[in-house]
Amino acid sequence: MELDSLYQEVILDHYKRPHHKGLMADASKQVVQVHHVNPSCGDEVTLNLVVSDDRVEEISWDGVGCSISQASTSIMSDLVQGRTLTQAFEVLDSFSELMASKGTVVGDEGLLEDAVALAGVSKFPARVKCALLGWMAFKDAALQGKEGEKS
Amino acid sequence: MTLLDVQSIKADFPIFNKKMRNDARLVYLDSGATSHKPLQVLNAEREFYTLHNAAVHRGSHLLAEEASAAYEGAREKVAHFLGAAADDVVFTKSATESLNLLAYSFSNTNRGQFALAAGDEILVSEMEHHANLIPWQQLAKRTGAKLRWFGTTTEGRLDLSNIDELITERTKIVAITHQSNVLGTVNPVTDIARKAHACGAIVVLDACQSAPHFEIDVNSLGVDFLAFSGHKALAPTGVGVLWGRAELLAEMEPFLFGGSMIESVTMEAATWAPAPRKFEAGVPNMAQAVGLGAAVEYLTSIGMEKIHAHEKALTEHALQGLQNISGLTLIGPQSTIDRGGVLSFSLEEIHPHDVGQVLDQYGIAVRTGHHCAWPLMRKFGVSGTTRASFYIYNDLADVDALIDGIAATKKYFKVL
Ligand SMILES: Cc1ncc(COP(=O)(O)O)c(C=O)c1O
Numbered sequence: 315m316e317l318d319s320l321y322q323e324v325i326l327d328h329y330k331r332p333h334h335k336g337l338m339a340d341a342s343k344q345v346v347q348v349h350h351v352n353p354s355c356g357d358e359v360t361l362n363l364v365v366s367d368d369r370v371e372e373i374s375w376d377g378v379g380c381s382i383s384q385a386s387t388s389i390m391s392d393l394v395q396g397r398t399l400t401q402a403f404e405v406l407d408s409f410s411e412l413m414a415s416k417g418t419v420v421g422d423e424g425l426l427e428d429a430v431a432l433a434g435v436s437k438f439p440a441r442v443k444c445a446l447l448g449w450m451a452f453k454d455a456a457l458q459g460k461e462g463e464k465s
Numbered sequence: 466m467t468l469l470d471v472q473s474i475k476a477d478f479p480i481f482n483k484k485m486r487n488d489a490r491l492v493y494l495d496s497g498a499t500s501h502k503p504l505q506v507l508n509a510e511r512e513f514y515t516l517h518n519a520a521v522h523r524g525s526h527l528l529a530e531e532a533s534a535a536y537e538g539a540r541e542k543v544a545h546f547l548g549a550a551a552d553d554v555v556f557t558k559s560a561t562e563s564l565n566l567l568a569y570s571f572s573n574t575n576r577g578q579f580a581l582a583a584g585d586e587i588l589v590s591e592m593e594h595h596a597n598l599i600p601w602q603q604l605a606k607r608t609g610a611k612l613r614w615f616g617t618t619t620e621g622r623l624d625l626s627n628i629d630e631l632i633t634e635r636t637k638i639v640a641i642t643h644q645s646n647v648l649g650t651v652n653p654v655t656d657i658a659r660k661a662h663a664c665g666a667i668v669v670l671d672a673c674q675s676a677p678h679f680e681i682d683v684n685s686l687g688v689d690f691l692a693f694s695g696h697k698a699l700a701p702t703g704v705g706v707l708w709g710r711a712e713l714l715a716e717m718e719p720f721l722f723g724g725s726m727i728e729s730v731t732m733e734a735a736t737w738a739p740a741p742r743k744f745e746a747g748v749p750n751m752a753q754a755v756g757l758g759a760a761v762e763y764l765t766s767i768g769m770e771k772i773h774a775h776e777k778a779l780t781e782h783a784l785q786g787l788q789n790i791s792g793l794t795l796i797g798p799q800s801t802i803d804r805g806g807v808l809s810f811s812l813e814e815i816h817p818h819d820v821g822q823v824l825d826q827y828g829i830a831v832r833t834g835h836h837c838a839w840p841l842m843r844k845f846g847v848s849g850t851t852r853a854s855f856y857i858y859n860d861l862a863d864v865d866a867l868i869d870g871i872a873a874t875k876k877y878f879k880v881l
Contacts, residue, residue, distance in 0.1 A: 316486060317826050317877070321819075325880075355818055356835040356848045378848045380818035381878075444818065 319434035320441070321381065324389075328428070329381040334391035337362050338374040340433050345460045350445055350451040357383050359448050363455040370394045370402055370456075375448065382432070387448025389428045399456055405429075406449055413442045469767065471860040477503035477763075478858055489828030492866045497646050497674060497807050497854030498832050499696045502756075506699055510757035513752040520748045522725055536751050536805055539752075539758030540741070547691070547708055548682035554705040555714070555741040556754050560673045561596040563707035564640075566720045566744060568600035568671060571638070573718035578637070578667060583609035586635045586812065587770050588666070590615040590623055591844055592645045592784035595837040597671040597692075601640055610637065617844055621648035621797035628660060636666040643675035647836045647852065648797030649780070649807035651675070660685040667713070673697055676706075677856070680777060681771035683708055700760035704753035707744070714740035721746040742851055744783040764857075772857055776806035779864055783827045786868040792875065796845050806855035809836070812871065815878050817851040823874040824851075829866055860865040 339345055339362060346363045357379035364372040373391045377384070382461035390409075393400040409429055412421045417437035435445045475481045479532040480501045484490050493501065513535055519528035521536045537551070557563045571579045581587070583803035587601045591614050613631055616624040623641075632639065639661040644651045658668045670688040672681060672871040677698035683691055692711070694702040710715075719726055719737055723809040738744040764772065780801050787795050790811040798804040812820055817833035824831055834849040835842045842849060853867055 317823060320822065322876070354834065356839065356842065357818075358848070380816035382818070438822070441818070441822070 320438060322431040322434065324428050324431040325381060325385040325418075327443050328385035328388040332384055332388035334395065335376060335388065336374060337376050338372060340364070340372070343372070343463065344459075346455045346462065348451050348455045348458065350447060350454065352379070352383070354443065355380070357444065357447055359383070359387055359389075359451050361448065361451040361455050363452065363459055365399065365456065365459040366401050370397055370399070373452070375451070379447065380441075380444050382402050382435055383444040383447045386429070386432055386435075386445040387451075389432070390448050390452060393427060393429060394452060399460065402452070404457065406453060409449060410446070412436060413445055467771070468778055469771060469775040469857055470865060471559065471858060474503075474767070477505060479504065479507075480523060481858065485509075485828030486809045486826055489826075489829070492827070492829040492859075492863045494853040494855065494859065494867060495830045495832050496677075496697065496856035496859075497836075497852060498644065499702070500856055501858065502699055503702065503763055504758075505763050506701065506756045506759045510701055510752045510756040513515070513755045515782055518752075522742075523748075524586065530728045532751060535755050535758075536749065539754045542758040542761050543706055546681070546765060547676070547706075548684055549708050550711065552739070552741060553708055553711050553714060555709070555744040556757075557692075557705040557707055557744075557748055558703055559696075559705035560671065560692045560694040561705070564669070564671065566707060567690055567692075568604040569720040570717045570744075571667075571775055572604055573720065574705050574716065577715065577716065578665070578713075579632075581605075581608035581637055582612040583611075584635060585610040585637045586613050586633070586637045587611070587640070588613050588615070588631055588636050588661075589639075590641050591617045592621075592623070592650065592838065593642055594638070594646050594673070595672065595839070596673075597642055597669075598840070601638070604638075611635075615641070617648075617841065620799070621645070621650050622803075623650070623652050625657075628657075629865060632657075632660050632664055632666065633640065634664055636661065638667050638669065640669040640671070642671040642673075644678070644796070644805045645805070645838075646807060647809050647838045647841055647847050647850065649804040649809075650798055651803045651805055653803075655685070655687045658689075668723065673807065674807065677764070678769075679773040686788070689713055695757040695760065698757070698760055699763055700757035701753040703750045704757045706757075709740070711740070714744070716852050719743050719746070721748050723864055725749075748805050767857060771866050775857065776855050777801050779859055779861065780804065780806045780808070782861055783853065783855075783867070785865045787871075790875075791873055793867045793871065796850055797848070807852065808854070809850040809852045811847055811850055812874065813878075817849045820871070820874050823868070823877050824870045826874070827866065827870050829870045831867075 359377035517531040520533040676693040726746040821833035
């Protein structure tokens with residue numbers, strides 16, 4: 315069924331057992347917190363990010379949403395944890411491209427790892443926003459963190 | 466059971482010939498969002514463009530005459546549909562515009578009954594669609610009036626236990642929905658209006674989910690204003706209705722200004738045409754209004770009472786089916802008493818978006834999300850629901866398809 319291209323086993327696994335879920339807030343660290351909403355469906359994600367020396371030291375999140383948004387946020391967290399912001403943004407750009415591809419791209423598995431399982435989402439325009447919710451929250455937090463470091 | 470002859474009704478709706486994903490037939494359970502359009506409506510719109518197209522109320526040529534007659538004819542049909550006088554029916558682009566028109570007209574008028582200031586109150590309910598909430602929130606902000614609201618009970622009814630506290634001499638406007646677009650609840654409008662009028666308040670009714678589905682008579686309802694959208698009542702998009710009491714429409718200042726709505730204009734000032742023209746600035750959505758005229762005629766030819774009975778039978782069948790599914794929580798009244806054919810539910814921890822996605826594989830179109838009623842979602846502690854809504858082209862097989870689709874969804878997400 316067409317549905318299986320959307321709900322790959324990896325996605326359902328992340329949905330049922332999401333990684334980095336549950337907000338961490340170490341008072342000794344500078345945490346950037348962002349809250350993103352998908353106004354069309356009401357899905358929400360709150361994301362805490364600790365960046366030091368341009369590297370993602372700790373990412374955690376909480377939220378409510380569909381399997382796609384929850385799984386995608388879980389996969390994203392795995393991918394950016396421990397990476398430099400430059401590397402993380404490279405992954406983010408590649409993922410955004412995949413989501414915009416309308417099913418024409420399979421995705422760079424070396425770079426995107428589990429996130430290639432989300433390739434099928436790009437064929438369902440209504441779900442692309444779900445898949446991007448957590449990623450956009452990360453991008454926002456990372457940019458805010460950078461700003462904070464400069465000032 | 467008193468069901469309509471759905472097969473012959475469906476023959477009027479070309480969309481049902483369309484094949485959905487996996488070659489499934491269309492099971493359209495989203496008329497609460499928008500209805501489909503019968504050929505009679507599409508043809509009326511096409512006929513307007515192909516035979517009569519001209520700007521209404523302007524020009525001295527034959528086409529302008531015919532266009533004006535068609536447009537005003539549509540107004541008469543809508544008036545007849547509501548038990549109203551034609552001059553009390555204003556065409557807008559949607560219910561959203563109708564409600565905004567009221568909120569802005571009230572603040573533009575700002576005298577007599579329409580004057581609002583600190584100390585005054587506007588009363589809405591927790592089950593309002595954003596379209597009947599935010600315009601009043603904003604009017605309260607502009608004027609310093611206070612926004613108050615009826616709560617909802619756990620069964621999804623309006624909580625009227627504190628009605629005497631909520632409707633007082635301070636209440637200037639009561640704006641409520643006739644039927645909730647999430648819960649299906651039909652509210653006791655006439656009782657509320659009586660109380661509101663005793664306190665001198667103006668009563669506004671959001672009839673988006675009622676006017677397309679059961680008989681409306683503005684005189685017996687007892688409200689002052691009523692709004693609905695054509696597109697949920699078999700008509701094209703781009704046309705809505707605002708009905709108002711003649712004496713209030715006469716007193717109210719316009720909301721949009723421009724051509725057509727004036728009586729006389731100088732470089733410094735202008736005076737207004739009488740209602741309804743005063744509220745219809747610019748060249749209106751003529752073909753759409755004509756389409757709405759054809760739509761209400763179509764509905765009337767079936768009979769609003771029969772439509773109501775049909776939807777009630779479908780709702781009864783759906784309630785039974787849904788209530789038997791383990792893990793399904795129906796939000797809203799559990800019986801067909803004072804409720805329409807709109808059913809919202811949660812299914813275990815499966816997100817509505819995921820439920821909708823699986824149902825779509827079987828050609829079943831439902832609405833998922835917060836249904837533009839975010840406060841109500843919070844009240845029920847959910848981020849959204851899955852909603853099925855019925856209309857004249859649905860039958861028992863559609864309800865059964867939904868029930869089977871839900872079972873398939875549970876299986877897909879391995880919830881037993
Ligand atoms: C109860 C209710 N009120 C208002 C509206 C707004 O209608 P429209 O978007 O056509 O203006 C809707 C439509 O969803 C509705 O269901």
